[in-house]
Amino acid sequence: MKIVKVKDYQEMSQKASSVLLDLIAKKADPVxxxxxxxxxxxxYQSLIKAYEQETVSFKHVKTFNLDEYVGLGRQHPNSYHYFMNEKLFKHIDIGSGQTFIPDGTANDLVVECQNYEQQIREAGQIDIQVLGLGLNGHIGFNEPGTSFSSRTHVIDLMESTRLANARFFDSVDEVPTQAITMGIDTITESKLILLLVSGEKKATALARLINGEVSEEFPASILNRHPNVIIIADEAACRCRE
Ligand code: F6R
Incomplete structure (x- = not known):
């Protein structure tokens, strides 16, 4: 596990985007x-800037998102479809057929999960999987206790996760109770994992990931067993203010 300590959120964001841009420059069909x-x-802002400066094209890139809330359609302002469109996709030259996000409104969610796995398989391995870190150690929406061998599945969100995400909604009651998420095994099949961690609030979780034991009770701990992980963390998250 390589840990890259940076000063702040901005430097973390720039470094992360340059890892993705390097791959896009080198590989004909990056995933x-x-x-x-x-x-x-x-x-994402940094990637958009690179696109506007004409240093990158996304015409040959495929993307797979980690997760989506159950019950929120793609036009819902809190759906991850909407988020990705607003924060990245509508600003760059990526076609709708190149971007994949589970459909949280599918009639049969189990079949939707199987289809998502199939779509990932058809694209080949994910080259770089970007992750954030949940306060309780979740990656994707794999909450504590999720099996390390899980594939894309429907998960019940913990109250603490719903509370943490309530800031995007009018109230916590509006936060869905379930989500579709790539499983831990799906995530760790990626060639490279790029974990981004910013802010004091994440310091305890990051310390547990680095120093704690590998356990399904702390899903992110699985990254200790992956051969190719880069963590980009800012000073606040590292509790290191040198
Ligand atoms: C998002 C996801 C989650 C977040 C995590 C951290 O697609 O899967 O695991 O990465 O909850 O969220 P933020 O970045 O809002 O602190």
Missing amino acids: LGLATGSTPIGM
């Missing part, structure tokens, strides 16, 4: 795994 939430927004 990216993407995340939502507050953490990757700056990285």
Whole structure:
């Protein structure tokens, strides 16, 4: 596990976007795994800037998002479809057929999960999977206790996760109780995992990931067993203010 300590959110975002841009420059058909939430927004802004400066094209890129809320359609302002469109896709030259996000409104959610796995398989391995870190150690929406061998599945969101995400909604009652998420095994099949961690609030979780034991009770701990992980963390998250 390589840990890159940076000064702040902005530097984390720039470094993360340059890892993705390097891959896009080198590979003819790159496959990216993407995340939502507050953490990757700056990285997406940095990618948009690179596109506007004509240093990158996304015409040959495929993307797979980690997760989506159950019950929120693609036009719902809190759906991850909407988030990705607003924060990245509508600003760059990526076609709708190149971006994949589970459909949280599918009639049969189990079949939707199987289809999503199939779509990832057909694209080949994910080259770089971007992750944020949940306060309780979740990656994707894999909450504590999720099996390390899980594939894309429907998960019941913990109250603490719903509370943490309530800031995007009018009230916590509006936060869905379930989500579709790539499983831990699906995530760790990616060639490279790029975990972004910013802010004091994440310091305890990051310390547990680095120093704690590998356990399904702390899903992110699985990253200790992956051969190719880069963590980009800012000073506040590292509790290191040198
Ligand atoms: C988002 C996701 C989540 C977030 C995590 C951190 O697609 O899967 O695991 O990465 O909850 O969220 P933020 O970045 O908002 O702190």
